[in-house]
Amino acid sequence: MPPEDVSTEVQRAHAKSERDTTDLIGRLRAAGLQIVERDSRPLLDQLETSRDVDVLVARRDSLSPEDLEAIEASVEVDGAPSVVVLGTDVGAHDRTSLLAAGVTHVVDGGLGSKWLRTALDAVARAEAESASLSDEPRLSDFISHSSYMRRFVELVRRVADADSTLLITGDTGVGKERLARAIHAERSDPDSPFVAVNCGALPEQLLESELFGHVKGAFTGADDDRKGHFQAADGGTLFLDEIGEMPQHVQVKLLTVLERREVVPVGSSEGRPVDVRVLAATNRDLRDEVAAGRFREDLYYRLNVIPLEIPSLKERREDIPDLVGSMIAWFRRDLDRREVQGIEPAALQALMDYSWPGNVREVSNAIERAVLLCEGDEIRLRDLPEEVRGTAAPLEAPGRDTRAGDSTAPGASSTADLPADWRELSLKEIRQAAADRCERAFLDAVMDEVGGIVKDAAARCGIAPRSLYDRLRRHGIRKEDYR
Incomplete structure (x- = not known):
């Protein structure tokens, strides 16, 4: 030119x-x-x-x-x-x-x-x-370079002021509760309540009482009248997460509440009026659940007035650099690691290439870990989780005979179970990588053994269901894959 x-x-x-x-x-x-x-x-x-x-x-x-x-x-x-x-x-x-x-x-x-x-x-x-x-989260938090995500946010903005029930779907970790809170913030005054209930984290026998309340004497231990979550959310928003986990007898009662705008506490025959907007969320395909007879068809159509499917991170990879930068800024202050000023290009590329089955939540976990492990002013490839770094074929020590029968030779199989970048890692990092890999394998085996039932898996692991949920999300394990 x-x-x-x-x-x-x-x-x-x-x-x-x-x-x-x-x-x-x-x-x-x-x-x-x-x-x-x-x-x-x-x-x-x-x-x-x-x-x-x-x-x-x-x-x-x-x-x-x-x-x-x-x-x-x-x-x-x-x-x-x-x-x-x-x-x-x-x-x-x-x-x-x-x-x-x-x-x-x-x-x-x-x-x-x-x-x-x-x-x-x-x-x-x-x-x-x-x-x-x-x-509180706002819809403006969802600024995106992805045209797909921008169209989605515009759709949400158009329906945020409506009183209609919304069904929020999407993979694990995409931010369904965060979106629900943002929708609530768009349309409600600051004093109106937002109540979140995880339908999969409560025992089946307690869920009905937690949602609708109970009267004194309704069951053993019901010493007083108690309001449920619907009444607690009166005048505001009730967010029902993991609604696909709801037992069918509770589904019947939920449908009645949505249609009549009143709740009947356990042990009572008297309805109590409520003014609540219901937002429901699930990572299951409820159409499949209806076809399998696990979810009521009439409730599905009542909830699915305006379906909102949050795009997964693999559908908007162009947003990863901004997510990573914002999370580094947050964690370096929150963890008092201000010396961590950024990320090297190779590490950012690995983050952009990874599939992120746990979506934004998994990115957050990975960046928090990296900020903690970083030994310089930039996050390096070795600071990222092993699954993000990627592993190559097992390495063999040069010059060693690794044929069968020579297992006593020094270094014969010493690198077989190590990550590809083991030479850049400290003993502490190798130990953490091995622990993560072992924990994921154990959780995978337990979930397979119990057919994906979180309550049974938590009992098998000896931890609380909520703690197990956190670990499953961190490892990108979906309970639906074991059913």
């Missing part, structure tokens, strides 16, 4: 960057926020003297490595503004580094005007909502 053409392209790019910055600032101000643009002063000075400002907007090409350190330091400054960075064709590793340093949003202006408008609106909403004192 001739020099004059190069110059023209540079000028056009600069002009577009200026327009995008002006557009972003305009949208943020329209959301009622106080905005300041990056100026020529040292960034930390500007951040510390801008405590009456909500957001500082900076173009990526205006930020130096020292500026990222300033952003990191400003996170600890009470009242310092959020930092939103606007760039063009911002790479995955760069986005991760910016977010890990404490940038709240990275907007890429190189992904097309339609996406840019959507992203700018989402950032404006997120910053306006973050100015409130509530720590």
Whole structure:
């Protein structure tokens, strides 16, 4: 390309960057926020003297490595503004580094005007909502680079204000309860209750009483009247997680509540009116459960007024760098590991290549572990869980005869059970990897033995069902796969 053409392209790019910055600032101000643009002063000075400002907007090409350190330091400054960075064709590793340093949003202006408008609106909403004192999830938390996820969030936004029952589905770990809380926050006043019930974590004989309450004398031990979760959620939202685990006799009673808007406590014949919006969630296909006779068809249609299937992480891999950066920023402060400033490209690539059967929850566990194990200023490949790093074929020590019958030779089989990157790991890390692998194999065997029944598996393991649920999720084990 001739020099004059190069110059023209540079000028056009600069002009577009200026327009995008002006557009972003305009949208943020329209959301009622106080905005300041990056100026020529040292960034930390500007951040510390801008405590009456909500957001500082900076173009990526205006930020130096020292500026990222300033952003990191400003996170600890009470009242310092959020930092939103606007760039063009911002790479995955760069986005991760910016977010890990404490940038709240990275907007890429190189992904097309339609996406840019959507992203700018989402950032404006997120910053306006973050100015409130509530720590509850909001729909603006679900900002995404994935067109699939953006369409999903727009659908949720359209139905959030309705009173209709919503059925939230999706794989383990996609954030079903987080979405339910965000929907509640979108439509409800701060004082309205949000009550979450895991239908799979409560013993069958207690679930009915927990949901609908009971009267004195209803059963042995019922010494007083007790309100259930429906009455506790009166005027707000009741979230029924793992609804596919609900026994059929409780399904009948739930259907009655949804149709009549009243609950009948156990041991009573008198209905009590309730004004509750019900959000239900499951990682099962309830149509299959209906076909198998385990879930009532009439209840399925009553719940499935507006189905919301959360995309799994493997369907929106482009969001992984931003998730990783935001989680590093969170855990380095929460775990007091501020020396961890980012992640090396090879480790980020491994995170992007992994299938994530446990979705966002599994990413969170992996990043928390990596921040704890990191020995330098960047997370390295060796800090990630073994399943994320990937394993190669068993290694053989060079120069050793590993044929059958030579098991007494030094090193003959010493590397057979080690991860592929064992040379980079400490003894502590090898021990942890082995423990994780052994625990997963044990849980897999136990779940197979009991047919996927969590209560029986927990008793077999000698731990509480809730603790077992956490371990199953960490290992990406689904109880449905054992039935």
